[in-house]
Amino acid sequence: MAARCRSVTGMRGIAAVPSYVVMQPTTLCNLDCAYCYLPHRAADRRMPVAVAEAVAAAVTPWAARGRFSVVWHGGEPLAAGREHLAALIAAFPAGVEHHVQTNATLIDDAWCAFFAAHGVRVSVSVDGPAARNGERVTRAGRPAYDRIVRGVAALRRHGLPFSALAVVSRPTPGLATELYDYFLDLGCDVLGLNIEETEGVNTRSNAHDAAAVTAFWAELVAAWRRAPRVHLREVEWSLRYAAAVLDGAEGDLLPRQLDPIPTIGYDGSVTVLSPELAGFSDARYGDFSSGNVLATPLAEILAGAAGTDWVGEFLTGVEACRSSCPYFGFCGGGHAANRYFEQGRFDGTETEHCRNSKIRLLEGVLEHARDHESPAR
Numbered sequence: 001m002a003a004r005c006r007s008v009t010g011m012r013g014i015a016a017v018p019s020y021v022v023m024q025p026t027t028l029c030n031l032d033c034a035y036c037y038l039p040h041r042a043a044d045r046r047m048p049v050a051v052a053e054a055v056a057a058a059v060t061p062w063a064a065r066g067r068f069s070v071v072w073h074g075g076e077p078l079a080a081g082r083e084h085l086a087a088l089i090a091a092f093p094a095g096v097e098h099h100v101q102t103n104a105t106l107i108d109d110a111w112c113a114f115f116a117a118h119g120v121r122v123s124v125s126v127d128g129p130a131a132r133n134g135e136r137v138t139r140a141g142r143p144a145y146d147r148i149v150r151g152v153a154a155l156r157r158h159g160l161p162f163s164a165l166a167v168v169s170r171p172t173p174g175l176a177t178e179l180y181d182y183f184l185d186l187g188c189d190v191l192g193l194n195i196e197e198t199e200g201v202n203t204r205s206n207a208h209d210a211a212a213v214t215a216f217w218a219e220l221v222a223a224w225r226r227a228p229r230v231h232l233r234e235v236e237w238s239l240r241y242a243a244a245v246l247d248g249a250e251g252d253l254l255p256r257q258l259d260p261i262p263t264i265g266y267d268g269s270v271t272v273l274s275p276e277l278a279g280f281s282d283a284r285y286g287d288f289s290s291g292n293v294l295a296t297p298l299a300e301i302l303a304g305a306a307g308t309d310w311v312g313e314f315l316t317g318v319e320a321c322r323s324s325c326p327y328f329g330f331c332g333g334g335h336a337a338n339r340y341f342e343q344g345r346f347d348g349t350e351t352e353h354c355r356n357s358k359i360r361l362l363e364g365v366l367e368h369a370r371d372h373e374s375p376a377r
């Protein structure tokens with residue numbers, strides 16, 4: 001199936017208009033998870049309202065054309081406080097969808113009322129049952145799980161739908177079923193699973209046995225098919241791709257150009273393509289920023305983003321993927337941050353991340369399909 005992907009024409013260059021922006025209301029996080037990639041999570045550097053206003057000036061015409069999202073990411077975005085987050089949100093026009101990616105530990109009744117009042121959609125980071133959250137600890141090193149669960153209970157009490165995002169540090173037999181059943185009970189309506197990435201200040205290896213990772217994804221599909229009540233991000237994308245291949249339409253599945261996904265740092269700096277690069281610097285690439293919204297309109301920054309040295313190098317890497325990788329039509333060329341943090345540059349191709357989360361994901365879904373193929377066919 002994957003070998004037919006070489007003619008895929010999407011993902012050429014960077015689009016001038018994003019479909020969403022990522023905003024960092026504060027660098028601070030109240031937790032200290034072992035696998036966290038954020039370098040400044042102990043410092044409370046808050047985004048001035050002027051930064052949100054500058055971003056909103058660019059977003060307003062984009063949002064007038066159709067659906068547009070602002071994702072409040074951290075640090076821990078709720079650590080910015082309700083009053084400050086409300087002031088930042090107020091800069092944006094009505095109709096823009098707001099999302100927060102949160103560790104949930106600060107969520108209480110007052111935050112739930114805030115989410116309802118501002119129409120904020122919540123995504124919770126939690127790695128499964130208590131025993132699977134050993135990496136998620138407070139600054140004092142104590143388990144954060146009970147506080148996470150209290151926050152989720154508040155969301156449920158208030159009838160607020162939420163998504164969940166889990167990090168899988170080591171795929172082992174039985175884990176996918178355990179996780180899927182846990183998230184079914186938790187009550188999330190969308191689930192994303194990330195195999196832990198070597199990224200930022202997290203330098204732990206993410207190399208795993210290929211068969212174990214493929215088996216993890218195959219087992220996840222089996223668990224989902226038994227009770228498909230949660231939207232499973234990775235599996236649904238895989239099935240869409242498989243359906244497109246069967247229809248001979250795999251070349252049309254990827255967007256024509258890469259979404260720039262501008263991440264706006266607390267200080268207004270703009271990092272495109274990979275939020276994980278924001279806040280880092282490198283002797284060769286500088287601070288990865290393509291400009292600052294306090295000095296230059298965001299639309300202008302994005303129009304020139306392809307000229308940023310590392311971005312140009314990444315686009316070369318995407319073309320290398322297109323010409324060499326049979327999974328390109330499914331993957332679209334991977335993520336800039338994974339290239340950089342694994343390979344120290346942007347123009348390479350295969351990474352451990354793409355093996356774990358693209359190649360073996362697709363292989364796992366196909367393995368499940370092969371194992372459950374009807375004998376009559």
Ligand code: SF4
Binds near residue numbers: 321326327328332
């Ligand atoms: S990032 Fe990896 S899976 Fe994706 S196209 Fe490149 S080599 Fe293939």
